[in-house]
Amino acid sequence: MQVKLKIFRYNPEVDKKPHYDKYEVEADPTDRVLDLLEYVKGNFDGTLSFRRSCAHGICGSDAMRINGRNRLACKMLVKELGTDKILVEPILGLPVIKDLIVDMEPFFANYRSVLPYLINDEPPPKKERLQSIEERERFDDTTKCILCACCTTSCPSYWANEQYVGPAAIVAAHRFIFDSRDRAGAERLRILNDQFGVYRCHTIFNCTEACPREIQVTKAIGEVKRAIATGKIE
Amino acid sequence: MSSRPAPQIGFSFEYMMWIFTRLSGLAMFLLSFIGFAGAFWLGARMYLTNNSFVDIGALARWTFFPNPNHVVNTNIPDVAVGWANAWWQIMQITILFLGTTHGMNGLRVVIEDYIDRSWLRTLLRGLIFLLWIFVMLFGIYVIQAS
Ligand code: FES
Numbered sequence: 069m070q071v072k073l074k075i076f077r078y079n080p081e082v083d084k085k086p087h088y089d090k091y092e093v094e095a096d097p098t099d100r101v102l103d104l105l106e107y108v109k110g111n112f113d114g115t116l117s118f119r120r121s122c123a124h125g126i127c128g129s130d131a132m133r134i135n136g137r138n139r140l141a142c143k144m145l146v147k148e149l150g151t152d153k154i155l156v157e158p159i160l161g162l163p164v165i166k167d168l169i170v171d172m173e174p175f176f177a178n179y180r181s182v183l184p185y186l187i188n189d190e191p192p193p194k195k196e197r198l199q200s201i202e203e204r205e206r207f208d209d210t211t212k213c214i215l216c217a218c219c220t221t222s223c224p225s226y227w228a229n230e231q232y233v234g235p236a237a238i239v240a241a242h243r244f245i246f247d248s249r250d251r252a253g254a255e256r257l258r259i260l261n262d263q264f265g266v267y268r269c270h271t272i273f274n275c276t277e278a279c280p281r282e283i284q285v286t287k288a289i290g291e292v293k294r295a296i297a298t299g300k301i302e
Numbered sequence: 303m304s305s306r307p308a309p310q311i312g313f314s315f316e317y318m319m320w321i322f323t324r325l326s327g328l329a330m331f332l333l334s335f336i337g338f339a340g341a342f343w344l345g346a347r348m349y350l351t352n353n354s355f356v357d358i359g360a361l362a363r364w365t366f367f368p369n370p371n372h373v374v375n376t377n378i379p380d381v382a383v384g385w386a387n388a389w390w391q392i393m394q395i396t397i398l399f400l401g402t403t404h405g406m407n408g409l410r411v412v413i414e415d416y417i418d419r420s421w422l423r424t425l426l427r428g429l430i431f432l433l434w435i436f437v438m439l440f441g442i443y444v445i446q447a448s
Contacts, residue, residue: 229416229417251306253309254307257309258309261316261317263414267411295309296309296317297321299308299309301306
């Protein structure tokens with residue numbers, strides 16, 4: 069099938085303003101949007117810039133707005149779009165560096181602010197810190213995050229104010245807050261009990277819709293809110 | 303294995319307003335039902351018995367802000383007498399407080415959402431606070447003077 073690609077282009081070294089370039093490409097319904105971008109880059113315009121690495125939905129490099137929705141280009145099949153017109157734009161809320169590449173630093177700064185690593189200063193037992201199946205299950209959903217930023221950059225609260233830590237950071241906090249081996253849950257909840265912590269979440273659900281890993285993001289945020297409200301990590 | 307330290311929740315302003323928003327929302331529902339029941343008890347039920355036109359506006363004012371000034375123009379006889387006790391004044395002030403605070407906090411949340419840490423945010427927060435004080439005082443005056 070023939071598809072009409074419309075791609076956001078911006079090169080700050082030459083362009084005053086961003087513009088859109090159009091390409092017509094032959095595609096199989098089972099092609100991914102990433103394949104089309106590779107094709108354009110290889111055959112029409114080598115300057116087209118986008119991030120990609122694994123091409124299998126696990127590294128989180130190629131989050132972009134495809135027909136208005138945040139998706140991984142490497143997971144989005146042409147046939148799933150249900151149209152032959154494909155609009156590809158960079159994710160919103162982060163500064164564009166070039167074409168589809170955005171500056172992820174503000175996103176990672178928010179991520180770092182919630183202490184996204186296991187903290188436990190107690191002397192380790194001889195073998196390992198054991199955990200029951202149920203205890204592991206408790207935070208299983210939020211371990212799936214690949215930090216692609218689809219959720220955070222789909223959040224209107226984040227668009228409005230990038231000081232908001234954003235759903236991805238709260239998901240990362242959730243992953244450790246509810247880990248029975250971790251000891252810094254209270255500290256993380258203190259960090260998130262801030263004007264720019266969980267209170268900027270107005271349960272809009274864009275994050276849950278956007279997550280390519282199908283993490284129940286809004287639910288995770290809700291559980292963190294509840295832990296703050298009740299003072300209990302359950 | 304020792305257990306995790308329980309989180310200590312510093313009672314931040316955002317935290318308290320977050321809880322308040324939820325509780326006041328529920329409380330306003332409850333109070334509207336009481337106001338609604340009160341309106342019927344004090345005479346609005348006559349609308350149902352004599353097939354006269356139901357004044358939805360009066361009923362709503364009655365329900366959400368039970369003040370005799372809001373219903374004097376109805377054709378219910380002696381309507382002000384039923385309101386003249388402390389219970390309804392307390393009801394009115396409670397609804398006034400919950401409604402005003404809930405709404406003004408909503409405005410504040412919009413500002414917190416959209417405005418960075420800056421002098422403008424401080425200014426707008428201050429304006430909302432003044433507006434809140436004004437509406438509260440004015441409302442209490444209307445309640446007491448009626
Ligand atoms: S390229 Fe790795 S997630 Fe898409």
